[in-house]
């Protein structure tokens with residue numbers, strides 16, 4: 001459980017971080033809260049030659065509203081998202097999701113950008129961002145681009161981040177008063193979802209039902225066509241290819257997706 005040797009450099013600004021990403025190349029990794037990267041390094045599943053610490057860059061931390069959207073800096077810890085009055089009022093599903101991540105220690109170190117870049121299909125915030133129809137703002141030496149959550153997660157622990165890019169911020173639509181539901185089935189407190197479901201405004205996202213967070217599109221279409229939540233939820237697992245592990249086989253995960261989607265559509269948390 002000891003990582004391979006690596007260099008460490010604390011970035012002094014976002015520009016400095018981008019310079020370092022360029023000069024150090026693909027052997028370097030960004031370090032935010034370290035709560036996913038360091039366990040991977042200890043297991044030697046990741047062996048970066050250098051870490052570029054962006055976790056203390058104040059320009060990447062904070063929450064503000066910008067027209068119809070909330071903008072959350074990538075290095076904002078989960079606890080700040082969960083406790084923000086702004087997020088609780090305008091995107092309560094996101095605040096609730098951040099409050100479900102691990103335990104208080106993890107929520108005070110782990111960051112929203114780190115969670116999205118890590119792209120664990122069982123994680124909370126990727127599912128929440130997909131349900132909300134959010135976006136991720138990416139920054140590189142070439143400028144910025146904004147990627148919809150639906151397009152950001154491209155495979156198992158894979159995203160559309162290109163070499164030299166970092167997540168600068170996360171955008172979610174402001175939806176005060178919208179009905180929403182959030183369900184996370186776990187074996188133990190503080191765990192990742194065996195299956196998760198989040199629903200808001202006719203959008204339904206699932207966690208751990210495939211290599212990425214997924215939209216339950218057949219159920220969404222049924223809702224749009226006038227089906228009841230119970231009827232629509234019966235279609236939640238359509239088209240999914242969930243994995244199997246010691247916690248659940250494929251059929252049990254599909255069953256969970258249907259049950260959790262119904263509860264999420266009934267606005268239960």
Ligand SMILES: Cc1cc2nc3c(=O)[nH]c(=O)nc-3n(C[C@H](O)[C@H](O)[C@H](O)COP(=O)(O)OP(=O)(O)OC[C@H]3O[C@@H](n4cnc5c(N)ncnc54)[C@H](O)[C@@H]3O)c2cc1C
Pocket residue numbers: 029030031032033034035036037038039054074075100101102103106109110111112113114115116117118122123124125161165166167168190191192193
């Ligand atoms: C015991 C334990 C329990 C947990 N339980 C849960 C849980 O229930 N639900 C859940 O969702 N998560 C859970 N997590 C994961 C937690 O949410 C992590 O904080 C999160 O996945 C990673 O965030 P981080 O800031 O720690 O990222 P880091 O570990 O620092 O980085 C993770 C990856 O993202 C990259 N990265 C970081 N920031 C950026 C950026 N701005 N731009 C581009 N790339 C970036 C890094 O290079 C690295 O590849 C748990 C973790 C632990 C250790």
